[in-house]
Amino acid sequence: MSMNRRRFLHQTGTTTALAMVTAGLRPLAWSDLESARANAKRLQASLEKLSEFGRPSGGTFADGVSRVAYSDADLAGRQYLMGLMKVAGLAPRIDAAGNILGRREGSDASLPPIVFGSHIDSVPNGGNFDGDLGSLAAIEAIHVLQEQGLRTRHALELVVWANEEGVAYGRLLCGSRAAAGRLVEGELDESWEGVTKRDAIRKIGGAPERIEGARRGPFHGYLELHIEQGGTLAKDAVPIGIVEGIVATDRYEVVIRGVANHAGTTTMADRQDAFLAASHLAIAVNQLVRAEAGRQVGTIGRLNVTPNVPNVIPGLVRHSLELRDLSSAKIARLGEAIKTKARAIAESTRTEIEITQTSHDDSALATEAVQTAIEGATRRLQLASRRMPSAAVHDAQIMSRLGPMGMIFVPSVGGISHSPKELTSWEDCANGANVLLQSIVALDSADLG
Amino acid sequence: MSMNRRRFLHQTGTTTALAMVTAGLRPLAWSDLESARANAKRLQASLEKLSEFGRPSGGTFADGVSRVAYSDADLAGRQYLMGLMKVAGLAPRIDAAGNILGRREGSDASLPPIVFGSHIDSVPNGGNFDGDLGSLAAIEAIHVLQEQGLRTRHALELVVWANEEGVAYGRLLCGSRAAAGRLVEGELDESWEGVTKRDAIRKIGGAPERIEGARRGPFHGYLELHIEQGGTLAKDAVPIGIVEGIVATDRYEVVIRGVANHAGTTTMADRQDAFLAASHLAIAVNQLVRAEAGRQVGTIGRLNVTPNVPNVIPGLVRHSLELRDLSSAKIARLGEAIKTKARAIAESTRTEIEITQTSHDDSALATEAVQTAIEGATRRLQLASRRMPSAAVHDAQIMSRLGPMGMIFVPSVGGISHSPKELTSWEDCANGANVLLQSIVALDSADLG
Numbered sequence: 001m002s003m004n005r006r007r008f009l010h011q012t013g014t015t016t017a018l019a020m021v022t023a024g025l026r027p028l029a030w031s032d033l034e035s036a037r038a039n040a041k042r043l044q045a046s047l048e049k050l051s052e053f054g055r056p057s058g059g060t061f062a063d064g065v066s067r068v069a070y071s072d073a074d075l076a077g078r079q080y081l082m083g084l085m086k087v088a089g090l091a092p093r094i095d096a097a098g099n100i101l102g103r104r105e106g107s108d109a110s111l112p113p114i115v116f117g118s119h120i121d122s123v124p125n126g127g128n129f130d131g132d133l134g135s136l137a138a139i140e141a142i143h144v145l146q147e148q149g150l151r152t153r154h155a156l157e158l159v160v161w162a163n164e165e166g167v168a169y170g171r172l173l174c175g176s177r178a179a180a181g182r183l184v185e186g187e188l189d190e191s192w193e194g195v196t197k198r199d200a201i202r203k204i205g206g207a208p209e210r211i212e213g214a215r216r217g218p219f220h221g222y223l224e225l226h227i228e229q230g231g232t233l234a235k236d237a238v239p240i241g242i243v244e245g246i247v248a249t250d251r252y253e254v255v256i257r258g259v260a261n262h263a264g265t266t267t268m269a270d271r272q273d274a275f276l277a278a279s280h281l282a283i284a285v286n287q288l289v290r291a292e293a294g295r296q297v298g299t300i301g302r303l304n305v306t307p308n309v310p311n312v313i314p315g316l317v318r319h320s321l322e323l324r325d326l327s328s329a330k331i332a333r334l335g336e337a338i339k340t341k342a343r344a345i346a347e348s349t350r351t352e353i354e355i356t357q358t359s360h361d362d363s364a365l366a367t368e369a370v371q372t373a374i375e376g377a378t379r380r381l382q383l384a385s386r387r388m389p390s391a392a393v394h395d396a397q398i399m400s401r402l403g404p405m406g407m408i409f410v411p412s413v414g415g416i417s418h419s420p421k422e423l424t425s426w427e428d429c430a431n432g433a434n435v436l437l438q439s440i441v442a443l444d445s446a447d448l449g
Numbered sequence: 450m451s452m453n454r455r456r457f458l459h460q461t462g463t464t465t466a467l468a469m470v471t472a473g474l475r476p477l478a479w480s481d482l483e484s485a486r487a488n489a490k491r492l493q494a495s496l497e498k499l500s501e502f503g504r505p506s507g508g509t510f511a512d513g514v515s516r517v518a519y520s521d522a523d524l525a526g527r528q529y530l531m532g533l534m535k536v537a538g539l540a541p542r543i544d545a546a547g548n549i550l551g552r553r554e555g556s557d558a559s560l561p562p563i564v565f566g567s568h569i570d571s572v573p574n575g576g577n578f579d580g581d582l583g584s585l586a587a588i589e590a591i592h593v594l595q596e597q598g599l600r601t602r603h604a605l606e607l608v609v610w611a612n613e614e615g616v617a618y619g620r621l622l623c624g625s626r627a628a629a630g631r632l633v634e635g636e637l638d639e640s641w642e643g644v645t646k647r648d649a650i651r652k653i654g655g656a657p658e659r660i661e662g663a664r665r666g667p668f669h670g671y672l673e674l675h676i677e678q679g680g681t682l683a684k685d686a687v688p689i690g691i692v693e694g695i696v697a698t699d700r701y702e703v704v705i706r707g708v709a710n711h712a713g714t715t716t717m718a719d720r721q722d723a724f725l726a727a728s729h730l731a732i733a734v735n736q737l738v739r740a741e742a743g744r745q746v747g748t749i750g751r752l753n754v755t756p757n758v759p760n761v762i763p764g765l766v767r768h769s770l771e772l773r774d775l776s777s778a779k780i781a782r783l784g785e786a787i788k789t790k791a792r793a794i795a796e797s798t799r800t801e802i803e804i805t806q807t808s809h810d811d812s813a814l815a816t817e818a819v820q821t822a823i824e825g826a827t828r829r830l831q832l833a834s835r836r837m838p839s840a841a842v843h844d845a846q847i848m849s850r851l852g853p854m855g856m857i858f859v860p861s862v863g864g865i866s867h868s869p870k871e872l873t874s875w876e877d878c879a880n881g882a883n884v885l886l887q888s889i890v891a892l893d894s895a896d897l898g
Contacts, residue, residue, distance in 0.1 A: 230714025247713065251759065262866055263748035264696065264773050264840025265679025268739050270864070275749060276735055279728035286725055290717050299712035300724060301759045303752075310700065310750045310769035320759035324713050391713025415719070417711055 033150055033441045034380065038140045040430035046084060046136045047429065050120065051128040053077035064420025065128055069121035069163035069174070070098075070200035077120050078204060081135065081160055088143035090158065097178030097214035098162035098206030104142055106155040106444075113155040114443050115216075116141070116223040116436065119164035119175070119395060126165075127422020129429075133410070134225040135160050137433035141440060152444040154220050161395045162204060168192050169200075176395035178214040180402055221370055221443045222399040225408045225436040227424050229392045231415025239431045240385040241409030242374045246397040247389050248328040248363035250335055252321040254281070254300075254342075257352040260307055260315025275305055275314035277349040284341040285321065288334060295389055296325035296334065321355070326363050326389045364397035369448050370406030370439075377438035383431055392417075404448045408435050482599055482890045483829065487589045489879035495533060495585045496878065499569065500577040502526035513869025514577055518570035518612035518623070519649035526569050527653060530584065530609060537592035539607065546627030546663035547611035547655030553591055555604040555893075562604040563892050564665075565590070565672040565885065568613035568624070568844065575614075576871020578878075582859070583674040584609050586882035590889060601893040603669050610844045611653060617641050618649075625844035627663040629851055670819055670892045671848040674857045674885040676873050678841045680864020688880045689834040690858030691823045695846040696838050697777040697812035699784055701770040703730070703749075703791075706801040709756055709764025724754055724763035726798040733790040734770065737783060744838055745774035745783065770804070775812050775838045813846035818897045819855030819888075826887035832880055841866075853897045857884050 053076040054067030067073045078100060082092040090102030103113065118134025138158045145152070162175035169192045177183055188198040188208050198208040207213065228234075233241050258274030282300050289298035303319035321338070323331040339355050346353040371387065378385040388409065390396075396407050410432035413423040424432075502525040503516030516522045527549060531541040539551030552562065567583025587607045594601070611624035618641045626632055637647040637657050647657040656662065677683075682690050707723030731749050738747035752768035770787070772780040788804050795802040820836065827834040837858065839845075845856050859881035862872040873881075 228714065229711055230716070231719060232716065235719075249713075261864060262678055262841060263750055263771055264698075264746065264842075265677065265866070266746070266840075266864060267679070267681065267744065268735070268746055270680055270684075273735075275752060276731055279731040282725055282728040283732070286717070286722075295716065297713065297715070297717055299760070299762055301712055301754075301761050301763060302757045303724065303754050303763075304757075305750075305752050308751045308753075310771055311748070312750050313748055314750060314752075322712055322759055391715075392711060393713075415710060415715060417714070 032148065033152070033444070034438070036144050036148060036150060036437055036441070038137065038144055038430055038433035038437055040426065042143070043136060043140045043429060043433050044426050046139070047128060047132055050077055050080060050132055050136065053080060054122065061128060062420065064422065065122050065126055066124045067120065067122040067126070068124060069165065069168045070203055074121050075204055078160070081120060081139070084136070084139050085158065088139050089146035090142060094205035095214045096207040096211050097175050098201045098204040099175040099179065099214065100160040102142070102158040104145070104156040106152050108153045111154045112218045112220045113157040114152070114221050114223070114440055115157045115159055115219045115399070116440060117159035117161065118224050118226060119161040121163055121165050123165050123167055123418045125420060126418050127420060129227045129422050129424045130229065130417055131164060131226070133227060133424065133429055133432060137225050137429070137436050140433050141437040144437060152440070154444050156440065157219070162201070162206070164395055169197050172393055173395055173398050176398035178211055179216045180398045181212070181215050182398065183211065216402060219403045221367070221404040221406065221448055222396060223370070223406055223408070223436060223439055223443070224394060224396045225410070225432045226394060227417065227422070228409040228412045229415070229417035231412065232388065233386070233409060233411035234413050234415065238386045239383050239411065239428055240378050240435055241388045242371050242378070242385050243366050243390045243407035243409060244371065244387050245326050245363050245365035245389060246394060247324040247326050247391050248331060249359070249361040250323045250331045250357060251359045252335065253356050253358050254319050254321050255354045256281070256317040258313070258315050258349070261313045263311040263313055266313060271313055272350045273313050274317040274351055277345055277351040277353060278303065278317040278319060280345045280349065281342055281353065284345065285338055288337050288341065289323070294325065294330065296323065296330055297391065298323050298334065324391055326365070328360070328363055364400040364405070366400070366406045367404035367448065369446060370404050370443065373442035373446050374406050374408055374435065374439045376442050377435050380438055381431070381434050383435065406439065408432060408439065481597065482601070482893070483887070485593050485597060485599060485886055485890070487586065487593055487879055487882035487886055489875065491592070492585060492589045492878060492882050493875050495588070496577060496581055499526055499529060499581055499585065502529060503571065510577060511869065513871070514571050514575055515573045516569065516571040517573060518614065518617045519652055523570050524653055527609070530569060530588070533588050534607065537588050538595040539591060543654035544663045545656040545660050546624050547650045547653040548624040548628065548663065549609040551591070551607040553594070553605040555601050557602045560603045561667045561669045562606040563601070563670050563672070563889055564606045564608055564668045564848070565889060566608035566610065567673050567675060568610040570612055570614050572614050572616055572867045574869060575867050576869060578676045578871050578873045579678065579866055580613060580675070582676060582873065582878055582881060586674050586878070586885050589882050590886040593886060601889070603893050605889065606668070611650070611655070613844055618646050621842055622844055622847050625847035627660055628665045629847045630661070630664050631847065632660065665851060668852045670816070670853040670855065670897055671845060672819070672855055672857070672885060672888055672892070673843060673845045674859070674881045675843060676866065676871070677858040677861045678864070678866035680861065681837065682835070682858060682860035683862050683864065687835045688832050688860065688877055689827050689884055690837045691820050691827070691834050692815050692839045692856035692858060693820065693836050694775050694812050694814035694838060695843060696773040696775050696840050697780060698808070698810040699772045699780045699806060700808045701784065702805050702807050703768050703770050704803045705730070705766040707762070707764050707798070710762045712760040712762055715762060720762055721799045722762050723766040723800055726794055726800040726802060727752065727766040727768060729794045729798065730791055730802065733794065734787055737786050737790065738772070743774065743779065745772065745779055746840065747772050747783065773840050775814070777809070777812055813849040813854070815849070815855045816853035816897065818895060819853050819892065822891035822895050823855050823857055823884065823888045825891050826884050829887055830880070830883050832884065855888065857881055857888065
């Protein structure tokens with residue numbers, strides 16, 4: 001939507017201020033909300049405290065966290081968060097999928113809520129910022145408004161999504177998918193470490209027997225603060241990233257068939273070496289992906305050689321291939337270019353190369369008006385920002401299917417994530433929390449049509 | 450040695466013929482020995498029968514054999530062979546290392562024996578010709594001489610080496626190494642499937658407590674007939690290969706260190722992809738090895754990627770590298786060229802590449818005079834032949850440390866070995882047996898100085 005369709009709070013300030021008086025809160029003034037700031041020390045303390053749930057025994061904050069969804073550590077962390085929510089004036093509840101929700105009513109009950117939050121489950125041996133920052137900054141935003149007696153027009157709904165990482169049961173974004181009615185057929189009956197997902201959800205207070213109850217009603221906008229998990233903001237010292245969307249991902253399985261043969265007796269000319277073909281293909285993927293401008297990436301991350309012994313020429317190679325970009329069309333085109341090149345490599349190496357697409361995840365574009373609202377918030381806070389894609393998966397991409405979505409990124413030192421070395425400076429954490437809070441304020445007065 | 454140093458039997462024929470008469474054998478005539486031929490049908494029947502020991506249950510000859518050394522199938526196969534040896538007039542005995550020996554005295558007791566044979570143990574799911582052909586053709590040679598009442602000047606010593614393949618206990622050429630006093634410190638105490646090698650040797654009739662007794666005395670020459678296990682003879686329809694030597698092998702372990710990172714959030718420019726570096730190195734190895742004329746080969750057969758998941762850029766690759774050629778100097782030079790290229794690849798991919806040599810097996814050159822004797826035999830038999838290296842390992846390389854050595858190769862269809870599909874035509878088997886027999890005859894009259 002265009003800027004001229006935005007409707008600011010001060011245009012309707014008079015009637016809203018009257019409503020506030022009746023609720024015993026300070027009269028609502030645009031400038032009060034605009035000047036609200038997160039309590040950086042309180043945010044840091046809560047991140048430090050949360051890191052204790054799932055910390056390696058005898059470790060420190062720097063040793064990271066293993067808080068896999070549905071584990072006892074996850075359960076304890078969730079209890080801690082619900083305690084913080086109560087202090088911030090919320091009455092936490094758990095939905096059928098195990099997501100933690102907390103609602104703060106707005107001044108106009110006819111308006112749909114603004115939803116924001118993140119997750120607190122982690123990968124094994126993960127870091128203290130992935131998900132945690134967005135969840136605790138969301139609580140901090142509510143806490144500040146509550147302390148200062150400020151009320152928004154829209155109700156605010158905080159959410160801590162269950163099992164974002166998908167380490168347990170191998171499927172990502174479980175809580176948000178349940179909220180969007182996008183669970184996979186039979187998913188609740190899947191088993192992990194001897195427990196069904198049904199029982200795991202029950203363990204954290206969910207109600208799998210009425211999982212449909214987790215489906216979300218309409219919302220005004222969805223916001224999520226998250227660490228970048230890449231190194232670009234940190235490298236260029238840009239404190240805030242405004243996410244343009246979560247990239248599309250095409251996944252392929254590549255099978256290369258040569259002839260396994262004796263590494264001594266088979267002359268170089270007679271070889272049909274599947275690994276030599278794979279090497280040529282890996283270099284071609286790299287070259288083709290880098291040949292055009294843009295942020296597209298291509299990765300061969302998993303590769304297995306058969307029979308994989310030093311004195312036998314590899315007869316078979318299987319490997320993954322992943323292509324990501326905001327543009328589904330661009331990665332589809334790249335996939336075709338790679339297949340064409342693979343045919344030439346197969347011919348020159350006398351191997352067979354079979355490239356099969358195994359999945360396509362569409363991109364999830366952030367709503368332009370939400371990006372504009374976040375941008376306004378960064379200007380108000382005098383923080384430099386940059387628009388950028390998210391190459392990592394987030395619950396926000398599921399929410400984008402249901403309504404307007406935006407994400408805020410803060411720098412990851414060295415781009416390291418899913419590691420105890422994951423790090424975002426306390427200053428950047430506070431900046432992110434302030435941008436989240438002020439983006440809520442900006443959205444509250446925006447018509448997202 | 451030069452041809453003019455060869456001393457032929459007919460030069461000393463008279464006295465030898467007299468000796469033969471006293472032993473009740475036909476008077477020895479050069480032409481009688483020269484016209485001796487293997488019984489092709491009997492050889493085929495014995496190969497077919499031997500294939501039953503270790504054959505998959507319900508299978509046929511085409512299903513190959515699993516006759517791992519020291520197994521019950523190996524034991525049964527050895528019993529069968531010793532039966533054949535008795536029919537051929539030998540009194541089989543088992544030495545301290547478990548090698549089967551059979552001696553046929555010559556006419557001149559002052560001369561050292563001619564030794565020949567091979568092995569009958571196999572890899573799991575192996576073929577019916579690797580080792581078997583050389584062992585049974587050796588028995589066939591003796592059998593023919595015995596049938597025709599022909600006696601050589603030198604004693605003949607047939608040997609069936611124990612555990613050539615080294616599948617059990619992971620060390621190759623066990624029997625021949627024992628015969629050369631080249632067992633590894635503590636080797637007899639090594640365990641495999643819960644049994645020490647000491648007990649395994651005892652199972653097949655050896656005497657590990659006096660393993661030194663397996664050491665061989667001097668011999669006139671060592672001959673081994675074997676399938677090529679490569680495809681060059683079959684491809685060019687050359688029936689006989691005369692081995693120039695068993696190649697030298699340099700083995701390296703390559704470790705490539707990049708940075709494991711998120712496959713979505715890390716831009717192409719920021720990557721330090723260990724597998725991309727490995728791909729460049731694999732192509733460089735192939736190009737450098739092929740850049741100069743010769744039969745040298747270079748192989749990357751084993752490669753492992755860490756963490757080996759589709760959405761993480763490979764942070765670590767470990768792989769093998771093997772270089773083989775008759776010339777140790779050539780593969781050493783190639784190894785240096787590869788290291789130099791690796792430094793450039795490490796720099797351009799921003800990775801670390803560490804190449805460590807883990808072993809050097811020296812080449813084992815066949816004795817020129819033995820090659821000449823084999824060549825003479827092929828001419829007599831009107832069989833085309835070609836001199837060639839052996840890129841596979843054989844007991845002959847151990848024997849070459851103790852005395853004159855030569856090997857005879859016959860074609861492997863498609864170059865396939867260590868597989869049930871291993872195949873040599875019955876005609877080629879018979880040709881090989883005849884060349885072995887006639888090479889024995891030729892050696893018998895040759896001065897190998």
